[in-house]
Amino acid sequence: MGDRGGSFTLGQIAQALGAVLEGDARRVITGVAPLDAAGPDQISFLTTRKYLRLARSSRAGALLVPADVTELPGPLLKTSSLQTALIALLRLFYPEAPLSPGVHSSALVAPDSRIHPEAFVGAFAVIEPRAVVGARARIFPLTYVGEGAEIGEGSTLYPRVVVREGVRIGRRVIVHSGAVLGADGFGFAFDGSRHQKIPQVGGVVIEDDVEIGANTTIDRATLGDTVVRRGTKIDNLVQIGHNVEIGEHSIIAAQAGVSGSSRLGRGVVLGGQAGIGDHVTIGDGAMLGAQSGVTQDVPAGEKLFGTWGRPMMQARRIWLAEAQLPDLVRTLRAVERRLERLEARLGIAPAGEGQGDDA
Amino acid sequence: MGDRGGSFTLGQIAQALGAVLEGDARRVITGVAPLDAAGPDQISFLTTRKYLRLARSSRAGALLVPADVTELPGPLLKTSSLQTALIALLRLFYPEAPLSPGVHSSALVAPDSRIHPEAFVGAFAVIEPRAVVGARARIFPLTYVGEGAEIGEGSTLYPRVVVREGVRIGRRVIVHSGAVLGADGFGFAFDGSRHQKIPQVGGVVIEDDVEIGANTTIDRATLGDTVVRRGTKIDNLVQIGHNVEIGEHSIIAAQAGVSGSSRLGRGVVLGGQAGIGDHVTIGDGAMLGAQSGVTQDVPAGEKLFGTWGRPMMQARRIWLAEAQLPDLVRTLRAVERRLERLEARLGIAPAGEGQGDDA
């Protein structure tokens, strides 16, 4: 997390954030904290009006708030873009550790790999032949970069990542510890007595600005490439099968899984533990709720929920109706008995015949 | 597993376990085995009366049994606390490998880290600057301990664990291989065109006597700490999101996931593959069944099941009623036809009007 000892005046902070200060510019702030934990030397922030009451009772020395908030006393930093200002605030107090370029003496770097002189390679990292590591890339300790793999400029592989042979990673990509990129896809042909392995000879392409969570696995393609497009963010323990393509700026929450050859559009959102069957196409901007599953194509913009995913509102209505289902069964039996009594009174033949009328 | 070659007399075993022996104290036992696999040189155990029949036919040379079991022939070791005695029995025959303190010559230990002289640090382990490793802690090979991280007395990090910078681990904690503690939380702000990363500058605190399974991931907080309290046991492949707090003595089964900022009370039990949404509070002693999901707060002591978790008994009744659902649809249609016939006979206006009466 780098240094946490920074302290700044409210004037300096306002300037760094491009925010308008209402308060004493010389007041010194030594850290950032949530509303309920911040003390008089710390700055806090209001991300939603829902927390206005909490903000009012906060002991924070200053508050970063949306420009239209007026109900609060004390020093305020007002901004028209709270999230962006908050990011700048966190980066101000918690700057990223400066890059120390160079290859650690214990790292094993193949002579015919190409490591940019401004790149960092940590202890016990392994860089195999013909791999390429770009400028300002950081390969943390105990990470493996396979033969011919490419790590783009400014990308970070945290400790103990595996990038298998031939995998191509773009610029400013972040890969968290334990992730495995380019293991074999799960492909077998049953020959009547055993599962024969289908060689998985394709690759993996991770485009710029993607983030990949801890212990996530992205398999190499059988042929061609498994692709994660620009700006997509993938959480921890996610499984991406072989030949999958995930569109730009999508969000894949933890423990979700995408089976082989499925294609997700741009801006798709998968909730935690969601699952996509194989050869499924998910349209742009579609959202799947947590724990939902789909085995059929999903149109753009659709919001689905549940196993064999349904539209969210329908899923909710069914869930509510289900609570009445056991009573429903009983009520329906009572209704049938009442009908029989009425039919008997009117001398109408029993139900079987009535059904027969339609057949 | 240490040495498995130990052999003990029944007298020695009784003494070690604080059990009462009924049988020949000089009989020699060379190992422990389940009821159906044990031979005459081995001791077995009866954890529940359900297995009495199996115990009767066992070839085991002796049996460890609850004090009130009388129906069995042959040498018995009787105890009022079977589980505790069984643990002692296993530890007797399978003692933990003795600790060999010291830092392996291939480990990379930063000069300004503090490794207790009674700690063990294995081959190719990396201990970054200002990290602290307590007495009798064991850092197995290929494990990474980040800058300023703390590993408490008697804790074990198995091979290939990642503890990122600043993470604090208490005493007697066990972390299994592949676990990642302190990767970034999954936090982004969409600015209309791309997901901006929200710096994750908080930490992770693991209290005393916690166990963390293989390939489990526990993310660092955005601000503040992600906390796992004393005595909680977490299985493999579990995801714990940023700013989550898990109370004391809880049990989290494999592949469960807890989303950001949720708080679990004391003694909570999550079944395998269960999922908790973000910002959810789970009361003390609540239990969630396997594969269940909740996005709303759960009161203390509640037992829930299913996606959008329901009380266990209700979930079970709905599940049983669902089996009749397809028939229900057909029956209800038949009922409507019968009603129409009755209404026609009596000259009553059709259903539409009847419904209108209530509107």
Place this chain on the structure above:
Amino acid sequence: MGDRGGSFTLGQIAQALGAVLEGDARRVITGVAPLDAAGPDQISFLTTRKYLRLARSSRAGALLVPADVTELPGPLLKTSSLQTALIALLRLFYPEAPLSPGVHSSALVAPDSRIHPEAFVGAFAVIEPRAVVGARARIFPLTYVGEGAEIGEGSTLYPRVVVREGVRIGRRVIVHSGAVLGADGFGFAFDGSRHQKIPQVGGVVIEDDVEIGANTTIDRATLGDTVVRRGTKIDNLVQIGHNVEIGEHSIIAAQAGVSGSSRLGRGVVLGGQAGIGDHVTIGDGAMLGAQSGVTQDVPAGEKLFGTWGRPMMQARRIWLAEAQLPDLVRTLRAVERRLERLEARLGIAPAGEGQGDDA
């Protein structure tokens, strides 16, 4: 992936595959590609007649097709066993990298381990005392092989696998990066105030020709062994609990989980994210759909789906009927009102009495 620069004539390819060539045997092919991506120098393949139209419009220089396909122009390679021929084709153009036997100078190999002279041990690998590595086995960099563990002939441990002490791995087994074999099973005994750890002193046995996916975890047994039998294929991020036994030639898809002491038969198929409770027996050839769960025994050959798994067809029918459930509730209420009206007209006592008739 080895060399991709190979080029072969159609005659050579036909011979290597045992296929019948219809076309010019001297035509040169430089690679393999899917139907829609292949160019005139590449060969493609038709795995199912579903893609006949795509095959007709393909620009591929030749097509590998089933023997009974006649509708296609251009050079054809005909085979009676397409999958096997396809595997041979991929292996021809993408041969596995040749094994380079020997122990890397940076690997840490215990003096009393036994590494076959034809085995490969990569950089920063750790082989603990008394471990055995067979002929032509490949231990990739950063992998850990614990004390007394055995790796059979021709097996591959990709970078950063953990094989804990005493685990036995058969021949031609493939273990992908990040997998952890032999971590402690999840076993605790609650003593009223805390969870006491039950020592996990058993082992793990992986039989011949098994494949284990990236970041998958297979726990050691409490006593005895956790067993994965011959020819079974396990995908990524799968959890196999302690004392589980999985029969021969089974398929376990990604993110599935099997709880402690469950036994799966031969040829069982678990879909992605499926979950099996503890102490459950699954019969030979049973199939569980994706995201399904079972806590009861499953007979051989059964196909189940959904949480508390149901037969696949029943699950589907319920799912379809559920869509009508909210309407059903409303319809049933309307039916009750109509009944009341009829009963009133006929001077029949209200429903309560009718139900009483049965009681």
